């Protein structure tokens with residue numbers, strides 16, 4: 001298999017953009033992937049200028065249409081771009097994603113997958129038809145401690161799951177920041193650019209994904225309250241959803257952009273019949289396990305001993321062998337993104353070699369996970385419009 005780095009193209013990311021930077025660092029993290037091209041801005045001239053001023057040489061394109069057309073390939077052999085990363089606001093996810101899939105280019109798309117369920121349906125069908133690798137960038141699945149949490153809960157070490165509290169709390173939109181023209185706030189509070197829910201779409205989808213990834217459970221029906229605390233804001237800035245889960249357990253999936261003091265406070269608490277697991281991304285290096293009538297246990301990434309009286313001897317070898325650094329040298333957000341890109345790279349390389357790849361959601365969110373995020377948001381909006389009426393989730397595509 002070729003040892004050459006994979007070539008990555010960016011869609012979006014010019015002029016003070018936010019999430020392109022963690023992505024481009026994560027792409028270069030292992031030396032096995034590199035950014036070589038980009039369509040950085042909607043205006044073609046600005047897009048080319050921004051590419052010319054990028055800190056290392058890349059090929060600039062005036063639009064993503066041009067970049068995709070120039071790298072289209074009928075098969076998996078000859079293309080120049082191995083995958084693209086879509087880091088535009090939500091209303092510019094569907095079009096480049098669909099065009100890339102049709103051109104036979106693999107895609108990592110930012111969350112939420114797209115604007116609405118109709119677009120999500122179309123993307124799921126297109127990915128299945130083309131068999132092109134497709135990832136949704138739910139960053140926090142890339143924390144080693146998230147993967148460890150998934151193992152603990154799914155191995156049944158906490159017993160049967162009874163209750164989950166999954167939350168993502170922020171305070172940065174506690175005032176009308178969008179009125180100042182702040183770029184990230186402006187599009188996130190505009191329904192045409194962000195979708196049917198502001199806070200729910202932006203960060204509630206992360207809380208849902210964390211719950212589903214760690215527990216393996218799905219939301220079957222829900223009762224939602226979408227609230228707007230900042231006057232004149234057309235979308236919710238506070239999102240509270242009570243959920244019934246597929247095993248009969250209950251959960252709260254909540255998000256807030258007006259909770260002053262919370263920065264990027266994504267966290268999960270899973271309560272089982274034997275014990276509880278707690279994790280927070282603001283301190284992502286450890287998880288806490290509470291077992292009834294026992295001292296609390298804190299597990300640090302990089303310092304886990306199978307067969308310790310709680311963990312069995314057969315903790316999966318591939319989990320323990322994941323590339324990381326010794327405990328005490330902190331990993332965080334950029335490492336999580338790098339782990340997603342590393343996992344996606346493995347699937348893209350298999351695909352290019354004509355081999356089977358799983359995209360089963362165990363290492364990064366797939367297109368079906370993205371679909372589920374949109375289904376959750378649309379169901380929550382419907383329930384909230386009916387004053388929190390219990391509303392069933394749509395059947396998976």
Ligand SMILES: NC(=O)c1ccc[n+]([C@@H]2O[C@H](COP(=O)([O-])OP(=O)(O)OC[C@H]3O[C@@H](n4cnc5c(N)ncnc54)[C@H](O)[C@@H]3O)[C@@H](O)[C@H]2O)c1
Nearest residue numbers: 012013014017018019040041042087088089090110111139
């Ligand atoms: N996974 C995470 O943790 C995470 C964190 C932040 C943002 N996001 C997601 O990433 C996406 C981008 O968010 P952001 O905060 O970086 O936004 P941003 O406003 O900072 O950047 C968006 C970029 O897209 C560019 N753009 C817009 N339309 C374009 C077009 N037609 N062609 C080319 N470029 C275009 C803008 O010029 C800008 O450079 C959103 O979908 C958001 O939900 C995910």
